[in-house]
Amino acid sequence: MHGFYDFVSGPLVWISFILFICGSLYRLITMAVLAKEKDPMVYAYMDFYYAIRSIFHWIIPFGSVNMRRQPAMTIVTFAFHICLICVPLFLFAHVILWKESWNISWWFLSDGAADIMTMIVIGSCIFFLVRRLTRPEVRYLTSYSDFITLAIVAAPFITGFWVYHQWIGYKIMLIFHILSGEIMLVAIPFTRLSHMIFFPFTRGYMGSEFGAVKNARDW
Amino acid sequence: MAEPALKTGEIFDEGLDKGIAKLTPEKIEQVVSSVLANETGARLRVYTDTCVHCGLCSEACHFYLSNDNNPAFSPAGKVKQTLWEILKKKGRVSPEFIKHAAEIAYTECNLCRRCSMYCPFGIDIAYLMLVIRRICHKLGVTPQYIQTTAHSHAATLNQMWVKDDEWIDTLMWQEEEAQDEISDLRIPLEKEGADVFYSVIGPEPKFRAQLIYQAAVIMNGAGVDWTMPATPGWDNSDMCMYTGDNEVMGRLKRAHFEAAMRLKVKRIVMGECGHAFRSVYDMGNRWLTWKMPPIPVIHALEFYHDIFKEGKIKIARKYDQPVTLHDPCNVVRGRGLHEMSRYVVNQTCEKLIEMEPNREHNFCCSAGGGVINCGPPFKNKRVEGNRTKAEQLFVAKAKGAKTVIAPCHNCHGGLEDIIHHYGLNMELKFLGDIIYECMEK
Numbered sequence: 001m002h003g004f005y006d007f008v009s010g011p012l013v014w015i016s017f018i019l020f021i022c023g024s025l026y027r028l029i030t031m032a033v034l035a036k037e038k039d040p041m042v043y044a045y046m047d048f049y050y051a052i053r054s055i056f057h058w059i060i061p062f063g064s065v066n067m068r069r070q071p072a073m074t075i076v077t078f079a080f081h082i083c084l085i086c087v088p089l090f091l092f093a094h095v096i097l098w099k100e101s102w103n104i105s106w107w108f109l110s111d112g113a114a115d116i117m118t119m120i121v122i123g124s125c126i127f128f129l130v131r132r133l134t135r136p137e138v139r140y141l142t143s144y145s146d147f148i149t150l151a152i153v154a155a156p157f158i159t160g161f162w163v164y165h166q167w168i169g170y171k172i173m174l175i176f177h178i179l180s181g182e183i184m185l186v187a188i189p190f191t192r193l194s195h196m197i198f199f200p201f202t203r204g205y206m207g208s209e210f211g212a213v214k215n216a217r218d219w
Numbered sequence: 220m221a222e223p224a225l226k227t228g229e230i231f232d233e234g235l236d237k238g239i240a241k242l243t244p245e246k247i248e249q250v251v252s253s254v255l256a257n258e259t260g261a262r263l264r265v266y267t268d269t270c271v272h273c274g275l276c277s278e279a280c281h282f283y284l285s286n287d288n289n290p291a292f293s294p295a296g297k298v299k300q301t302l303w304e305i306l307k308k309k310g311r312v313s314p315e316f317i318k319h320a321a322e323i324a325y326t327e328c329n330l331c332r333r334c335s336m337y338c339p340f341g342i343d344i345a346y347l348m349l350v351i352r353r354i355c356h357k358l359g360v361t362p363q364y365i366q367t368t369a370h371s372h373a374a375t376l377n378q379m380w381v382k383d384d385e386w387i388d389t390l391m392w393q394e395e396e397a398q399d400e401i402s403d404l405r406i407p408l409e410k411e412g413a414d415v416f417y418s419v420i421g422p423e424p425k426f427r428a429q430l431i432y433q434a435a436v437i438m439n440g441a442g443v444d445w446t447m448p449a450t451p452g453w454d455n456s457d458m459c460m461y462t463g464d465n466e467v468m469g470r471l472k473r474a475h476f477e478a479a480m481r482l483k484v485k486r487i488v489m490g491e492c493g494h495a496f497r498s499v500y501d502m503g504n505r506w507l508t509w510k511m512p513p514i515p516v517i518h519a520l521e522f523y524h525d526i527f528k529e530g531k532i533k534i535a536r537k538y539d540q541p542v543t544l545h546d547p548c549n550v551v552r553g554r555g556l557h558e559m560s561r562y563v564v565n566q567t568c569e570k571l572i573e574m575e576p577n578r579e580h581n582f583c584c585s586a587g588g589g590v591i592n593c594g595p596p597f598k599n600k601r602v603e604g605n606r607t608k609a610e611q612l613f614v615a616k617a618k619g620a621k622t623v624i625a626p627c628h629n630c631h632g633g634l635e636d637i638i639h640h641y642g643l644n645m646e647l648k649f650l651g652d653i654i655y656e657c658m659e660k
Contacts, residue, residue: 031261038260044510058339065580066275066337073275137283138274140290141299146272195269199340202269205262206341213501213511215555216579218336 008178016182023189024197031198042205047212054207055200057219064219073131080124083117084153088181090114093164111164118161125154145192152187155180232596234363235321239314242358247317250357251310259350266342267306270295276344279337281582282327285606292604294334294344297323301351321360324351326597327604330461330588331548336579345588349463356463364594368458371421373467376474377454378421387449389424393432397439401660404439406431409482410446415522416484417447418475420456420492420628433655434490437523440658441531445488452478455489457498461589465506472503479514486515488522491649493549493627494587501553518550520626523650524559527566533659534567540646541570542653543612543620545634546581547627555579560626560650567653572620574611582608584625586633602640605633609641622646624653 035042057063067074086109088094095108109117128150132138159177163170187193210218255263277283277293286292291300301320305312312320330345338344355361361369371380381389387408394406407413417438423430438445447453452474459467479487489496496518504512517525526532544564550556557578564571576582585605590597612623612634623638623645625631631647638645 031265034264035261038258039262041505042262054341058341064336064339065576066279066339069278070275135274137277137288137290137293137296138272140293141272141274141295143272192268192271195271195340198265198269202265203339203341206335206343209343210335210552214553216552218341218579 005175008175008182012179012182016185020185020188023186024194027189027194028197031201045208045213046205047208050208050211051200051204052207053211054218055203057217058203076124076127079120080128083120083124084157087114087117087121087157087160091160115161115164118157118164121157122154122161125150125157149187149192152180152184152191153193156184230322230596230600232322232362232593234361234366235318238321238355238358238360239318242314242317242360244311244313247312247314247358248310251305251312251354254350254354254357255306255310258353262343262346263350266347267298267302269340270298270342271340273339276334276338276342279334281585281607282604285604285608292327294328294338297328298344298347302347305351305354317355317358317360320351321355321362322597324348324355325362325365325461326590326593326600328588329548329583329585329590331583332552333548333580333583336552352461352463353465354463361462362593362597364596365458365462365589365592368421368592369462369464369467372457372459372471373464376451376471378456378458379425381421381424381454383451386424386453389428390431390447390449393428393435397432397435401436401439404435406435407446408449410444412483413444413446414485415443415445415488416479416482416486417445417488417490418453418455418479418495419490420495421454422456422628423490430490430649430651433651436655436660437526437532437651437658440660441526443526443531446482446484448478448482450478452476455487455495455499456492457495457503458589458592460498460502461494461592468498468503469506472499472507475499475503476507476513484514486517487512488517489519491519491626491628491651493547493553494589494629497549497553501549518554518556519651520550520556520560520563521554523563523654524556527563532654534657535659536657538568538622538653538657540568540621541572541619542568542622542624542648543572543574543615544577545574545584545623545625545627545630546578547625547630548581548583548587550627551581552579563650563654564624567650567657568624570619572615572618574615574620576611582611584608584627584630584633584637586629586636587627591629591632591636598636601633602636605637606641608634609637609643612638612643612645613641616643616645620645622648624648624650626650 061074061078062068090109091114092108095105099105132142156177159173159180162173163177188196206218210216276295280294282292290296301323328348330348332345334344335341368378371378390406397404455475457468457471499516500512546557585601590601623634625634625647626649635647638647
């Protein structure tokens with residue numbers, strides 16, 4: 001038990017961070033090289049101003065027509081993504097770990113706020129699951145991998161919530177928490193979670209095509 | 220996940236059915252791998268990896284909305300049934316699968332790009348459908364009617380099998396006709412160094428010759444120094460772009476640009492056609508590795524806007540019926556000409572009643588992207604697949620609009636069918652029709 005804990009909280013952390021960072025760089029660089037070779041137009045038409053203009057409209061809540069048409073989805077999506085990124089970065093317990101290991105620290109969330117934000121992430125995952133199962137147009141596109149991806153994202157938050165509240169078996173749950181966080185990190189570059197690293201490029205490219213070439217808005 | 224069969228009704232098409240009869244699984248696999256390996260790259264990979272299967276693109280598509288939100292018609296649903304399967308099976312798919320994929324890519328998607336404005340990631344679904352069309356073209360599985368026009372392009376450099384002398388004859392005939400109205404009117408052929416090289420689509424000389432007449436009257440009235448070529452290269456249309464025959468698309472655009480270059484004109488002005496504009500301004504030039512067209516290309520809407528701005532045309536009497544304006548995808552989402560067309564409409568018509576949604580968000584006519592060119596076998600599906608447009612037109616009609624202005628040939632054809640099928644009883648016009656009717660001559 002202690003041996004396994006030491007393993008997931010020691011070497012596996014290193015491995016997962018290395019895989020996450022190097023994997024993300026690998027995906028970005030291989031795609032950039034592939035684009036240079038096979039889609040050189042991407043470089044020709046990519047336009048910084050119009051890329052930013054499009055990205056800006058799509059990272060502001062209700063900044064696009066479709067977001068206004070789907071208010072529930074918009075609110076949930078934004079709340080989900082904000083909490084998903086902020087909680088792991090600014091959770092007091094995580095900041096302490098950085099402090100202990102590297103002697104670096106930064107601003108952190110109050111425990112109460114983090115707790116609410118965690119519930120928002122879990123609630124959002126349930127919303128996405130229900131939406132996937134009940135909306136025919138989403139269900140039609142769904143494959144098993146979509147449920148697995150959703151589980152990968154939800155797991156660190158469910159286990160983290162469990163551990164924080166010290167519910168039964170929380171010591172084992174802590175191991176699951178660390179492990180699931182590591183799985184998620186590693187999954188980002190190699191699954192559809194890679195939309196995190198590719199979003200600026202796909203949106204930016206469409207923004208450039210619409211803005212610089214086609215003189216039109218894409219939101 | 221298993222899902223129920225959502226579509227019923229088999230359509231027989233000579234091109235698709237005879238096309239797949241010649242296929243073997245090995246041939247399919249070989250063609251698919253060659254297209255994927257040699258002609259696609261980062262865009263295809265990133266677009267398929269990034270799609271989170273959220274379904275938010277669905278409501279962008281008139282096919283989806285008009286088929287009672289049938290998910291098989293949603294943009295991502297079409298990608299799922301075609302590209303995802305092909306990628307998952309690494310091209311090991313059956314000839315029947317290819318027929319189904321061809322039917323989706325050629326007849327259930329107008330490549331109107333509305334979905335790219337609804338996808339949070341800006342995934343270019345039209346591009347993914349074009350990849351499927353490219354594969355089908357290389358497999359020889361294309362709907363017969365559109366393939367006939369592609370053959371015409373390959374053989375004659377125009378879409379309608381118009382022979383070289385027939386083209387010149389048609390122009391001279393229209394010049395003569397117009398001279399009855401305006402005695403000194405000319406359609407100047409082969410005039411070197413003219414300001415404007417006016418190009419049209421194959422169907423204009425073939426069965427809408429009066430549009431050439433009207434264009435001549437407008438050019439004449441505005442005092443434009445213009446010309447038309449007496450050689451191939453006069454046709455700016457391009458069905459090969461839509462069948463997936465990129466090689467012939469390149470030949471067509473080269474002939475078009477070269478005809479303009481040979482005449483040393485300052486710019487190309489195109490008639491009211493959307494797909495031709497896409498071909499010259501967006502796709503064909505890229506195939507020829509021109510980032511932007513080698514010579515300025517001006518769509519009719521922009522040209523009209525300019526001559527009205529410069530006061531070169533005077534209106535004798537404004538068009539008095541209330542009008543509504545259709546925004547064609549290839550010149551609005553494809554060029555942002557929507558404010559210019561509104562300017563011209565306001566100059567020429569008493570009252571413009573907007574249809575909703577409009578501008579970049581307008582619904583497609585369901586004829587574009589080569590869909591109408593796939594002909595009668597798919598007509599019902601096309602017209603019934605755009606009830607949304609009928610509803611949109613109906614609302615404009617209820618607000619008082621009597622005439623629909625559709626400044627694009629494909630939109631014209633599509634809206635004509637929709638107006639007829641749904642009994643909307645609205646008049647349909649090109650913007651050039653209105654200008655011709657209302658201008659001081």
